[in-house]
Amino acid sequence: MAESISSDVSSMCDKSAKIYVAGHRGLVGSAIVRKLQELGFTNLVLRTHAELDLTRQADVESFFAQEKPVYVILAAAKVGGIHANNTYPADFIGVNLQIQTNVIHSAYEHGVKKLLFLGSSCIYPKFAPQPIPESALLTAPLEPTNEWYAIAKIAGIKTCQAYRIQHGWDAISGMPTNLYGQNDNFHPENSHVLPALMRRFHEAKVNGAEEVVVWGSGSPLREFLHVDDLADACVFLLDRYSGLEHVNIGSGQEVTIKELAELVKEVVGFEGKLGWDCTKPDGTPRKLMDSSKLASLGWTPKVSLRDGLLQTYDWYLKNVCNQ
Numbered sequence: 029m030a031e032s033i034s035s036d037v038s039s040m041c042d043k044s045a046k047i048y049v050a051g052h053r054g055l056v057g058s059a060i061v062r063k064l065q066e067l068g069f070t071n072l073v074l075r076t077h078a079e080l081d082l083t084r085q086a087d088v089e090s091f092f093a094q095e096k097p098v099y100v101i102l103a104a105a106k107v108g109g110i111h112a113n114n115t116y117p118a119d120f121i122g123v124n125l126q127i128q129t130n131v132i133h134s135a136y137e138h139g140v141k142k143l144l145f146l147g148s149s150c151i152y153p154k155f156a157p158q159p160i161p162e163s164a165l166l167t168a169p170l171e172p173t174n175e176w177y178a179i180a181k182i183a184g185i186k187t188c189q190a191y192r193i194q195h196g197w198d199a200i201s202g203m204p205t206n207l208y209g210q211n212d213n214f215h216p217e218n219s220h221v222l223p224a225l226m227r228r229f230h231e232a233k234v235n236g237a238e239e240v241v242v243w244g245s246g247s248p249l250r251e252f253l254h255v256d257d258l259a260d261a262c263v264f265l266l267d268r269y270s271g272l273e274h275v276n277i278g279s280g281q282e283v284t285i286k287e288l289a290e291l292v293k294e295v296v297g298f299e300g301k302l303g304w305d306c307t308k309p310d311g312t313p314r315k316l317m318d319s320s321k322l323a324s325l326g327w328t329p330k331v332s333l334r335d336g337l338l339q340t341y342d343w344y345l346k347n348v349c350n351q
Contacts, residue, residue: 040099040267048073048097050082050131051104055255056146056204058211060101063259073097083123088130092138099266100135100143102128102184109218110173117176124180132187132199142198144266145188147181147274149205149317150174159280159318162203162273185274192272201274202265205317209255209336210343222252225289226341229296230349239301240293243308246286251316253279254336257329264327278317279329285310288333295337 047064051057052074064072073095080091082104106123113120128145135143152160153168165185170178188199208222216227225242232240261277269275283291286304293302331339 040263042098043068044071045069045098046071046073046095047099047101048095049101049103050075050127051102053211054103054105054107055207055209055211055213056258057101057103059209059255059259060103060262063256063263067263082130083126085126085130088134089137092134092140096138097135098141100131100140101262101266102131102143102145104131105146105177105181107177109220112218113174113176120174120176121180124177125183128180128184128187132184132191136191136195136197136199142266142270143188143200144262145184145199145201146262147184147201147203148177149203149276149278149315150178151181151185151203154312158314159316160276161318162276162321165274189272198270200265200269200271202262202277203274203317204258205251205253205276205278205319206315207253207255207258209340210347211255212340214344214348221250221285222288222292223340223344225292226296226337226344227348229293229298230341230344232300233296233298237300239303240298241303241305242285242289243305244285244310245306246284246289246304248285248310248312249282249314249316250285250288251278251280251282252288252333252336253277253329254331254333254339256336257331260330261322261327264325265322269325273321275322275325276317276319277322278319279333280316280319280323281329281333282314282316283333291334292337295334295341 049057049060052061081087104127106120152164154171156164185201188201191197191199212223213219214223214227228240258277289302
């Protein structure tokens with residue numbers, strides 16, 4: 029089926045259209061809710077996990093039968109780091125498959141006009157070409173440490189494609205790069221590299237430490253996208269894109285871990301030394317998504333890494349340090 033793009037006619041001009049954001053309390057879902065509210069959408073349907081367990085098919089069916097949303101953004105997922113994926117593989121594949129299958133099927137059955145499914149860059153092979161194009165999907169083995177989560181997300185992409193092919197239903201998928209911003213996870217043991225660095229530099233500043241030592245050489249290249257930019261891209265795709273293939277959502281900007289650490293150090297205001305423990309592993313040397321398809325549709329990111337870090341640190345001080 030050919031790609032379909034509506035670049036001149038907006039499909040989301042009705043600000044009172046009912047929109048269900050699944051996973052609205054997470055990093056991604058909360059940013060999407062903020063963006064929709066900022067754009068003047070007034071009829072958002074939100075449910076906590078306690079109010080609606082998306083793994084329970086009957087409950088999801090009842091919710092859609094009652095609410096009948098026009099649009100659905102599926103940002104709900106069970107997520108975790110390497111340790112969690114290794115320890116609870118059945119949860120990571122099972123829970124995510126249940127959430128996706130229940131929401132996508134019920135949305136179709138109850139007349140949802142359009143659905144956006146969100147995945148992750150971990151869907152791509154461990155040794156994918158760099159930058160990673162959408163066409164790299166399913167061309168080689170996955171990274172074993174998170175394959176359970178990745179396989180569930182790949183199944184989500186394929187489910188959306190299957191409903192489009194069989195039923196002509198407008199279900200699309202977006203695959204974000206590494207994200208950061210307010211509502212991120214700053215847990216000392218299981219947070220990602222950027223919030224982990226921010227917390228470490230902040231605690232070093234507060235405690236008067238002389239040095240912060242970071243694992244590895246600092247040479248690996250990584251890509252980061254502020255979650256507010258992701259939210260903007262999600263609304264853009266929901267509004268403007270109707271195609272079979274998933275779409276990468278990245279900043280297109282690379283930074284070394286060393287450059288990132290120095291920038292976080294500056295933003296936090298830590299005046300001690302920055303050291304590197306080169307006996308520790310570096311991980312993948314480069315991971316960058318090819319987001320030229322999204323750029324060709326007319327979307328570009330707006331939040332610079334420095335501005336995004338400043339905003340994130342301000343949120344961290346007000347919401348994490350005060351807890």
